[in-house]
Amino acid sequence: MKKVILKSLTLTNWRGERSRTTQFNSETTTISGANGLGKSRHFDAFMWLLFGKDSQDRKDFNIKTVVDGKPLMKVECEVVGVLSVEGEIITLRRALVEEWVKPRGQVEQVFKGNKTECYYNDVPVNVSEYQKRVSEIIDDSLFKMVTNPLFFASMPWKTQREQLFLLAGTVTNEELASKHPTFEILLDNIRGKSLEDFKKELAVRKKRLKADLDEIQPRIDQTQRLMPESADFLALEKELANIEVEIAQTDKAISDITERIRQQYEAVQ
Structure with missing residues (x-):
C-alpha cells in the first residue's frame, strides 16, 4: 500500500462553499465546528474527488450550492x-x-445537463482514465475501510473474508491436509485446479444428475402404463379347470355319437 498524504483540498461552488482551501499538515489536521458548518462536506468532497461518490457511497447526490431552495446555475462546481x-x-x-445550448430560433440558452471533467496534474483526462489512475494510488474499498468503520460490515461476506485473508494471511490446501488427513482425498480430486473451479464442476454434475432424475420418473410412469395388468392366477386356474371339464364333456359327447353311429352301421349290415 502506498503512502498517501493529503496536502490541501480546495472546494469551489461545492455544496455551499463558494471558495475554500484547507491546508493539511504532515501529521494530524482537525476540522471541528458546530453542525452545518461543513465538517462532513470536506470528507464528501474528498470522496467525490477520488471516486465520484459521497461518504455514503452515493453517485447521485446534491453537489451544487443551493440558494433559496434552488441550485446555483451557470457556475462550475x-x-x-x-x-x-x-x-x-x-x-x-x-x-x-x-452544458448550455441555444436552440435555433431562440434567444436564450437552455440548460442541457451536467458533465464531469477530470484533470490529472492539470492535464485533462476522461473519467475512466482518471479513475484508473486514482485506483493506482489507492484502492476504493481499502480507502473506505480505513476511513469508514461501518464500511467493512456492509461488505458481502466473501469480500470480508478476502480482506481478512489479506491481513492475516492464508493457509495452503497442503498445510490444511497435513493436519486433517481426510482432506487428502479432496486434494486428489482438485489437483491441478482451484477449489472454486472444483465447486463449479460439482455444481454442473449436480445439475446434470438432477436433470436425469427428473427424466427417470416420467419414464417409470410410461413403462408402468405399458405393462399388462397383473394376472389373477386363482381365477385363471378356476377358468382352466372349467375349460378342461367342458373339453372332457365334449370328448364324451363325440365318443357317444361315434359309438351310436357304429352300432347303427353294424345293424344295417
Missing part, C-alpha cells in the same frame, strides 16, 4: 486536491460543468 504519493506531488481535479 469543482474540487481540487493536492496529494503526496510516496513523496511525489500529484494534483487531482474533478469538476461538474454545466
